[in-house]
Amino acid sequence: MSAWRDRFSAIVPRVAVVSHDLFMVWLVWQGLHRLRFGILPNPPEMPLWSTEIMLVLVAQGLVFWQVGLYRGLWRFASVPDLWNIFKACALGLLAITLGLVIYNRIELVSRTVLVLYPLSLMALLGAPRLLYRAWKDSSSERTAAASVRILILGAGHAGEALVRDLRRLGTYQPVGFLDDAARMRGTKVQGVPVLGKVSDVAEIARETAAKLLVIAMPSADATALQRVVIACERTGLPFRMVPKLSDVLEGRSLPGELKEVAIEDLLGRKPVLPDWKAIRHWLGARSVLVTGAGGSIGSELCRQCARHGARRIALVEIDELALTTTEAALKRDFPDLEYISILGDCGDPAVIAHALRLSEPEAAFHAAAYKQVPLLETQLREAVRNNVLATTTVATACRDAGVGTFVLISTDKAVDPVNVLGATKRLAEMMCQTLALERNTRFVTVRFGNVLDSAGSVVPLFREQIRRGGPVTVTDPDVTRYFMTIPEACQLILQASAIGTHEAIYTLDMGEAVPIRLLAEQMIRLAGKQPGRDIAVVYTGLRPGEKLHETLFHADERYRPTAHPQILQAEPRRIVAKEISHAVAAMRDASQSYDVERLADLLREAVPDFVPEQTVVDPLVPSPTVVPFPARNARKI
Incomplete structure (x- = not known):
């Protein structure tokens, strides 16, 4: 009825x-x-x-x-x-x-x-x-008389569309626009007056009794957005922003949704603009396998593959909760695809062989890795086992199974490595290079810098410290890092994979490095606090294995542009394949006997440019026990 x-x-x-x-x-x-x-x-x-x-x-x-x-x-x-x-x-x-x-x-x-x-x-x-x-x-409008009064910063197309959306909702009342364009002064947009410049926001917000500020400038660059955010912070009112069109199209924001200003909006880097046509042409109707599928990069990589044409995705993950969560999210958002979930350690030959038999992938993305720099300085055996030996196991299995493309997700820390993470990732790159000599499987290495908001990264740490009222801990006032967002990192991986070179190392031209001190201060301001007044910033000194500035490019790797303007291809350095294979085999034996000193020697010998950073530690601050790497010519006792 x-x-x-x-x-x-x-x-x-x-x-x-x-x-x-x-x-x-x-x-x-x-x-x-x-x-x-x-x-x-x-x-x-x-x-x-x-x-x-x-x-x-x-x-x-x-x-x-x-x-x-x-x-x-x-x-x-x-x-x-x-x-x-x-x-x-x-x-x-x-x-x-x-x-x-x-x-x-x-x-x-x-x-x-x-x-x-x-x-x-x-x-x-x-x-x-x-x-x-x-x-x-x-x-x-009559219903909105008792609703939230909103002042809109930006009287362009986004602001005009926002007014129409707000009127339909009926719970918000636009009281005015602010815009720096002189031609807009004194005009009306959708019947709402343009009251002044953005810099006048504090005074005009007080005069109009506004309760919320909305930044309607989705195309503004980071410099302009920083200026607008600072002006909004001076009012003491909450503020939101209209999402970028790319965020709406990629599903990161809903149409008409107002989002908080995120730290990536203020970093000053132009986002990667992928060639989606090339990616879909390469990825379309393929079966793919992703290791570490429950991690920050792995799960987003699965979503990107699902969104852009993959027909089957095999998820290999050792964490049962992460695997369950990722699979459920994929089935909810992309129900028409086929998913194969394998719980287990990808470094176990039986697990990866089982995954390859079930999924018959045409491309494999190896995202499983340990990546916490200070921790790995004290956990050499696990770093080698996961970052080197597991990579060798997966890459070899993919080659033997005839997988068309194997993609190793590496890091900028593999360039002139000074820590265990960088050295193990560099050795993993070298091992893939030896396997590529047989020319059965296409081996691709993708390097990128720090990923914003990934698990264990500095952004979630700062956010939690700010939530607790501080202090926010920064290692050194001069330390800088290269940053990108999780979607950008995964787009780079797919873009590099689609380029088509048999054996290559790709890296992103990431622009200028970002001072961590500036990152911390901007996050404090976005939380509505003032650095140094509401939230203290404390400098703790560099941690074991860290250096002040990361390096994106190696002096001996000749870089040339690719079809994508923001992706560069490095010429692989010459290696002796037999020596690398012997070193990895010896590491496997040393790992089984948990011989950390032997592993340290082998890592130094296999990666000649690995020079451990001599970290200066404050004697008053207790530091973790670090297994020292002996000097190259030191005599063993």
């Missing part, structure tokens, strides 16, 4: 609209003819209903339906709807003329009526729609 009631309630308004439009067609046709022939001394008889009028209504009604006039709603009528009505009226005139020519050769039909018909009908169809929308908008 309720289903019939719902269907009836949905049909009735549509029938009313169709009836209204056909009545207007009858009214225009009758009215124009009576006006035209009414001036004659002996006007012809004009009945209210005839076969001619029936033909007019049928022809015009079919055109209305074909043009799609009844797919829209009067509540949201706009200029495009008026154009659609005019098109329907003009095409309707052609249909009516054709029908009447066939019926009676257009006898007793005035040519003046035919000329005036489409314009008159458009006026009578468009006016009620626009009046209805104006009435609904005014009703929303």
Whole structure:
């Protein structure tokens, strides 16, 4: 019964609209003819209903339906709807003329009526729609009288669209715009006045009694956005921003959603603009395997593959909760794909062989790794086992299974490595290089810097410290790092994979390095606090294995541009494949006996450019025990 009631309630308004439009067609046709022939001394008889009028209504009604006039709603009528009505009226005139020519050769039909018909009908169809929308908008404004008063920064297209959305909601009341363009001063956008410049936000917010600020500048660069954010912070009011179009298209924000200003919006780096056509051409209808699929990079990589054409995704993950969470999210967002979940350590040959048999992948992305720099300085055995030996196991299994492409996700710390993470990742790159010599599987290495908001990264740490009231701990006031977002990192991986070189190392031109001190201060301000006043910033000294500045490019790796302007390809350095294979085999033996000193020697020998950073530690601050790497020429005792 309720289903019939719902269907009836949905049909009735549509029938009313169709009836209204056909009545207007009858009214225009009758009215124009009576006006035209009414001036004659002996006007012809004009009945209210005839076969001619029936033909007019049928022809015009079919055109209305074909043009799609009844797919829209009067509540949201706009200029495009008026154009659609005019098109329907003009095409309707052609249909009516054709029908009447066939019926009676257009006898007793005035040519003046035919000329005036489409314009008159458009006026009578468009006016009620626009009046209805104006009435609904005014009703929303009356409802919004007691709602939240909003001051909008930016009077462009985004601001204009925001006002329309807010009025439909009815719970927010736009009280004014702020814009730095001189031509906008004193004008109105959607009836809302432009009250001044962005720098005047504190004074104007107080005068208008605004309760919320909204930044409607989705195309503003980081420098301009920083200036706007600082101005908003001075008011003490909460502020939000309209998301970028790319965030909406990629599913990171919902249309019409207001989001908090994120730290990545203020970093000063232009985002990567992928060549999605090339990525979809390479990825489309492929089966892919992702190790570490429950991690920050692995899970986003799975989403990107699902979004851009993969038909099957195999998820290999050792953490059961992460695997369950990632699989559930993928099935919710992309239900039509095939998913194969394998719980286990990808460094176990049986696990990876089982995963390859089930999924038969054409591409494998190796995202499983340990990456915490200070921790790995004290956990050499696990760093080698996971970052080197597991990589060797997965890469070898993919080669033996005939997987078309193997992608190693590496790090900028593998360039001139000074810590265990960098050295083990560099050795993993070298091992893949030895396997690539057989030219069965295409081996691709992708390096990038720090990933914002990834698990264990500095951004979640700072956010938690700020939540607790501080202090925010920064290692050194001069330390800098290269940053990118998680989606950017995964887009780089897919873009590099699609380029097509057999054996290559790709890295992103990441622009300028970001001072960690500046990152901490901006995060404090975004939380509505002032650094040094509300939240203290404490410098703790560099941790074991850390250096002040990271290096993106190695001096001996000749870099050349690729088809993508922000991706560079490095020329792999010359290696002795047999020596690398022997070193990895010896590491496997040393790992099984947990011989950390032997592993340290082997790592130093296998990666000649590995020079451990001599970290200066404050003697008053306790530091973890670090297994020292002996000097190259030191005599063992």
